[in-house]
Amino acid sequence: MEKIKTIILKEWAEVFKNKMVLFTVAFLPLIFIAMPLVTLAATANMGGEISSADSPPDEFFGDLCVDLSEYDCTQVYMLNIYTLMFMMLPVIIPASIASYSIVGEKTARSLEPLLATPITIAELVTGKALAAIIPAVAATWLAFGIYVAAAWFMVTERIFAYLVAPMWLTAVFIVGPLLALMAVAAAIMISSRVSDPRVAEQLSAIVVLPLVMLLIGQSVGFILIDQRVILWMGVIVAALDVGLMYLAVKVFQRETILTRWK
Amino acid sequence: MIKTENLTKKFDETLAVDRLTLEIDEGEVFGFLGPNGAGKTTTVRMLTSLIAPSAGTATVMGYQIGADDQQIRRNVGILTETPGMYDRLSAWRNLTIYATLYEVENVEQQVEKYLKMLGLWERRHDAAGTFSKGMRQKLAIARTLLHEPKIIFLDEPTAGLDPEAAKLVRDFIAELKGEGRTIFICTHNLDEADRLCDRVAVFKTRLRVVDSPQALRKQLYGRQVVFHLAEAAEGYASMAENLPFIKRVQAVGNKLVLSLEEPEQHNPDIIRQLVRAGANIQFVGELRHSLEDIYLQLVND
Known part of the structure; x- marks a missing residue:
């Protein structure tokens, strides 16, 4: 445990001195919090302006908001899209931290002396993974907490209930760390093949694409995100995690790093 | 301390190390010489359990490579070709990280000891990235020694350093030698190897030769004495060839170079004969071949 802790603290001490990483960890969550809140504030008093505000929701919404008016349902639909955007944080932040950390070590040639120590590959990968995951998950949860707290003052109780529905809590607190x-x-895996942290970061962020597709799907009405979709997402991501981590650990072997990494 | 038997490493179709067999004793400073791409770093990586051999066996401090890799890593120190420090972190932080990873008991005490020993104590709070090349190398040496390894592998320890920094590093290696540690040095610097090493190996994919620098000189060239004459030496060559204890004669300009077994015993006789033949001898001296001569001859062979 001591070695894993040492790796985590070392990673944080190094990586958070990088302005790009710091920006991603600190400002990205702020942007993700601001966007829905600004939208909520802007649409707060529009209920009266919409002629069909009190009419039942369009059939497009399906089972999304039973017993809600069209105006309230539109708000829930909009908040769902924003909440889905929060799921991007646990993808973008660790991709950035891990890319800078691994490619940074590669270019500084600090991996060989590190691998020469009696640290096991499991300890090293766990330390590096946790160093990237912990800030990402913490930033996501904190941002989501702030967003929910602020939204509580801006939406009705009925809409708020949708915001903290088990579906979104599962998404943020379980699917988020899996992502x-x-x-x-x-x-x-990508860092082992490239020598520029920015390229590694951009390529790693490809993982965010399925989320973007979900977001677009929801926006154009192709798919309606509900509990079932989130659960399936969790199962698929968990399965992918097992496979990808297996491959990542295979890539992260002493001999492979020293003789095959470019 | 280190024993290899037919140690071999192949990367796909490329043979990097071919059936290396050698034995290095405790407290010995062993120079591993060879051109770029000879397989020196690959050998060090195998002996420090960083990569696995394709064939053959090796033991380091009695631990078997492949079976006792963690034990080997715990007990050896390695100075890699590039220092590979964490540039954004302070010298102190760099060393405490490694001391923890090497399971050192008194982390702060050991870090302080080596920072002071290598003259970096005053700069301990400065980021390693602000250090000169020589200071970074010293910091890397400190990192190598934190866990008090009995065997130290140094891969090109003075490469890229200015003469002053290189001398500091060499002096420190000499100090380590005095402490009875076994030191395995990969180097291109033949003068360094000549001064520091008890034995040297010339290596180019396979082991060409291994012995002490003195023995290698003797083995390749024998002992040679040069007589500087006031006139052309050519005229005295045939006279020298007739002496029974002379193995080889070379006359170059006014220099007569004679190869013989025991110059201390035969030089007075040679001088007498030369003077009798009319030679005007200006100087007499033993010709000492540099390790570079030996190295170049062996590598080119």
């Missing part, structure tokens, strides 16, 4: 693990595994 972060997936991003780290991708970053490890």
Whole structure:
């Protein structure tokens, strides 16, 4: 445990001195918090302006908001899209941290002396993965907490109930960390093939694409995100995590790093 | 301390190390010489359990490579070709990280000891990235020694350093030698190897030769004495060839170079004969071949 802790603290001490990483960890969550809150504030008094505000929701919404008016349902639908965006944080932040950490070590040639120590590969990968996942998950949860707390003052109780529905709590608190693990595994594999942290970061962020597709799907009405979708997402991401981490650990072997990494 | 038997490493179709067999004793400073791409770093990586051999066996401090890798890593120190420090972190932080990873008991005490020993104590709070090349190398040496390894592998320890920094590093290696540690040095610097090493190996994918620098000189060239004459030496070559204890004669300009077994015993006789033949001898001296001559001859062979 001591070695894992040492690796985590070392990673944080190094990586958070990098402005790009610091920006990603500190400002990205702020942007993700601000966007829905600004939208909520802007649409807060529009209920009266919409002619069909009190009419039942369009059939497009399906089972999304039973017993809600069209105006309230539109708000729930909009908040769902924003909440889904929060799921991008645990992908983007660890991809950035892990890319800078691994490619940084590669370019500084600090991996060989590190691998010469009696640290096991399991300890090293766990330390590096946790160093990327912990800040990402913490930033996501904190940002989500702030967003929910602020929204509580801005929406009705009925809409708020949708915001903290088990579906979103599952998404943020369970699927989020699973996504972060997936991003780290991708970053490890990609970092072994490239020598520029920015390229590694951008390639690792490809993991975010399925989420973007979900977001677009929800926006254009192709798919309606509900509990079932989130659960399936959790199962698929967990399965991918197992496979990707297996491959990442295979790539992260002493001999492979020293003789095959570019 | 280190024993290898037919140690071999192949990367796909490329043979990097071919059936290396050698034995290094406790407290010995062993120079591993060879051109770029000869397989020196690959050998060090195998002996420090960083990569696995394709064939053959090796033991380090009695631990078997492949079976006792963690034990080997715990007990050896390695100075890699590039220092590989964490540039954004302070010298102190760099060393405490490694001391923890090497399971050192008194982390702060050991870090302080080596920072002071290598003259970096005053700069301990500065980021390693602000250090000069020589200071970074010293910091890397400190990192190598934190866990008090009995065997130290140094891969090009003075490469890229200015003469002053290189001398500091060499002096420190000499100090380590005095402490009875076994030191395995990969180097291109033949003068360094000549001064520091008890034995040297010339290596180019396979082991060409291994012995002490003195023995190698003797083995390749024998002992040679050069007589500087006031006139052309050519005229005295045939006279020298007739002496029974002379093995080889070379006359170059006004220099007569004679190869013989025991110059201390035969030089007075040679001088007498040369003077009798009319030679005007200006100087007499033993010709000492550098390790570079030996190295170049062996590598080119």
